[in-house]
Amino acid sequence: MKTIFLPGVDSAYVLERLQNAGGNEIASGKLAHPESSAALAVNVFGWFIGRPGLLPPLPGMRPSVPAERVEVEYCARFPWEHGRHPWLDAFVETDREIVGVESKRFEPYRDHKPVTLSRAYNLKVWGTNMAPFEAMRDALRSGRETFALLDATQLVKHAFGLVTEGKRTNKVPSLVYLHAEPATLGGKPIPAAAHSRHREEIARFAAAVQGAEVAFHSLSYREWLATWPAPPDERGAHARAVIDSFTP
Secondary structure, eight states: OOOOOOTTOOHHHHHHHHHHSSSOTTTTSOTTSTTOHHHHHHHHHHTTTTOGGGOOOOTTSOTTSOOSEEEEEEEOOOSSSSSOOOEEEEEEEOSSEEEEEEEESSGGGTOOOOOOOOGGGGSSOSOGGGHHHHHHHHHHHHTSSOOSSSOHHHHHHHHHHHHHHHHHHTOEEEEEEEEOOOSEETTEEOOHHHHHHHHHHHHHHHHHTTTSSSEEEEEEHHHHHTTSOOTTSHHHHHHHHHHHHHOO
16 A cells, blocks of 8 residues: 555554444545545544654643543444444543544535434433434434535534443543645635635534533644644644645
8 A cells, every 4th residue: 555654653553443444445545545534634643542642632621631542433332232333533532531533624625415314313312411412413304404514414423422432431522523624626726715614614513512411622623733832842743744745
């Protein structure tokens, strides 16, 4: 396979995680594609798998408390055995918190966002503090809420997986939507209006699910990377390598 991993990323471990995940990123060849979204996420977070305490804080983490675990391609299972379960691009765990990360690169500007929510999502298993996400579930199904660029259905599923994981681990769950804002797609410019609309949809979704047990946060890769320590700190060098390789 063409080398697509940045220095310091445990490529063998990441490839194993991807192989066991549900996205078929390796066999399909998507991981090696220049516009691969998975490549961005596994390179950013894969660097921290063996050094979780160095991860710069994400929303949902207390700033002074280091992460104890960082994973890529993490399955936050629902409270039943069969069927499909949500796969998070990254997962962070501290002594009291779990943070699931949904990473986006080109998808908001490329893919159709279908609403597929089976009746299993209506089961009374999410707890009383997930009403905002249940209301969003119902609004997406009925068409009262529509999103052109934000995959709101996927975020609802992730939130249900994370609330289950929070109950399983007795930790406070958060969902972080971490997105790139690429300038071009397939060699064509992405209009600034598309980025603005994406952010507007994120803000609308965030307002609708505010107050749920799974706190929802969003920020861009550039916003997050800008908070990382500067070189000669090794994290600053990794941030620069990410920006140079993926222009997030």
